[in-house]
Amino acid sequence: MNQTFRALRIHNDDQGYRAGVEEMQASALTPGELLVKVAYSSVNYKDALAGTGKGKILRRFPLNGGIDVAGYVAASTDPAFKEGDSVLCTGCGLSETRDGGYAEYVRLESKWTIPLPAGLSLRESMIIGTAGFTAALSLYRMQQNGQTPDLGPIVVTGATGGVGMLAIDLLTRAGYSAHAITGKTGQFDFLIELGAQQCIARKELYWGQRPLENAHWAGAIDNVGGDMLAGLTRVIRPYGNIAICGNAGGIELATTVMPFILRGISLIGIASAGTARSIRDDIWQHLADDWKPRNLNKIATKEAGFDELESIFAQMLAGDSFGRTIVRIG
Ligand SMILES: NC(=O)c1ccc[n+]([C@@H]2O[C@H](COP(=O)([O-])OP(=O)(O)OC[C@H]3O[C@@H](n4cnc5c(N)ncnc54)[C@H](OP(=O)(O)O)[C@@H]3O)[C@@H](O)[C@H]2O)c1
Structure with a gap:
């Protein structure tokens, strides 16, 4: 050419x-x-x-x-x-x-x-793109580590971003109750339309500083990192998973070993760019079918x-x- x-x-x-x-x-x-x-x-x-x-x-x-x-x-x-x-x-x-x-x-x-994959148009595949693939990879790896809908709700941070919105939609489609944490309080109604069962304003979050606080969620998909991720480690229920996707709010992580040795929670690293081909194929099949965001x-x-x-x-x-x-x- x-x-x-x-x-x-x-x-x-x-x-x-x-x-x-x-x-x-x-x-x-x-x-x-x-x-x-x-x-x-x-x-x-x-x-x-x-x-x-x-x-x-x-x-x-x-x-x-x-x-x-x-x-x-x-x-x-x-x-x-x-x-x-x-x-x-x-x-x-x-x-x-x-x-x-x-x-x-x-x-x-x-x-x-x-x-x-059958079930997706080219345009839909790019609405999903890396953001949706990352959200789906998060759920995929959480499920490999025992996450199921009956354990309780999954909280999504940075909820109005690309990964966040797609995570809320596909979690809901996959049978989970999704909760949203966002800095954009004017978008609660929109997030509820996507499937969020509860919306929380980032500014109003207060979890306390003890190594273990009251556990609210069975798992999390975190786009924010920093203090948000540190806080999440203190409030995830026993044997829950936190998928770490992003660093929109910082790259530090200050926490203690307590959530890991007393509650058995897991931090799961998400690196979408380097995902193996066989997992990619599985995830795109899910995205075109049973996890396709509505x-x-x-x-x-x-x-x-x-x-x-x-x-x-x-x-x-x-x-x-x-x-x-x-x-x-x-
Ligand atoms: N690990 C991977 O493979 C992978 C793949 C894709 C993306 N990522 C990462 O995931 C994150 C989200 O990506 P994206 O494409 O969805 O980006 P995006 O559309 O820009 O969404 C980021 C969202 O994070 C929240 N946010 C932004 N600045 C913040 C701050 N200072 N403190 C707290 N929250 C903040 C905002 O949501 P609210 O206003 O609703 O809070 C924003 O909409 C990025 O860090 C990106 O690098 C990682």
Whole structure:
């Protein structure tokens, strides 16, 4: 393919760190068996860090941004895929070591490319994207460690963000009672529409400082880290699980051994980008079927083009995210 196409390309060189829309050719893309015509990408917190240089996400330069991508195979050297197949990829080095999804074309490694599962459209797969995959991976690993709906409610922090909203929706779909902690008290009604059984204002949280406080929840999906995560360790019921997804509120964790040796709680680390292929396949099957969030169209609060990404990144890093932004490309 010789024609030029548009991409949001990120540079870090003598002229400094910068991202902007450029024309490029497929011959300049990082290699892969599949050339994919991109239909949609999405915006995750990591994309905002990469696009602004506020976090060290890219490990080589220049690269196209976008850790998520969905589109159609335009050419394949792997017989497992043929022209026209609908595919998606999240994480797996996109916008870290490989060109990502903020481009009209991307080359993907076939070993990390997921055929679009029946039950999802390309657009829906990108409303879910890394955020929904991360929420689902959290539930998957919590269940592997014994979490079941009858143990009690699961609390979700950073509830109005992408991971948070999708976690509330898919927990509800999977039969759990989801509770929400948010800094945006004006969005309680919205979170209840997604399935939250109870909403708590972040500012009004007070759990006490003893190593063990009254246990409120059977588990947690935490996007915030820092004091929030430390507090959660003190209020999770015996043998409950906390899936640690994010650090929107800090990277420190000050706690004691007491919740672990007296209540048997578990901290489960979630690293979506490096998830094994077999687990990826299982999770996308769940997301297309029994865990498919019921409110994807509500959660997709914005559909953006290349030109709007800069302001969306800034809003996200300021903690003002609300739901998922999908990026319309094809
Ligand atoms: N481990 C992984 O594999 C993985 C994958 C995806 C994302 N993540 C991480 O998960 C987190 C959420 O990602 P996302 O894409 O959902 O981001 P997002 O859409 O920006 O959501 C983050 C949410 O966190 C809350 N928040 C923001 N700043 C905060 C602060 N200073 N203190 C407390 N809460 C704050 C806000 O929710 P409220 O206003 O409702 O409180 C915000 O909407 C990020 O830290 C991201 O890096 C990790």
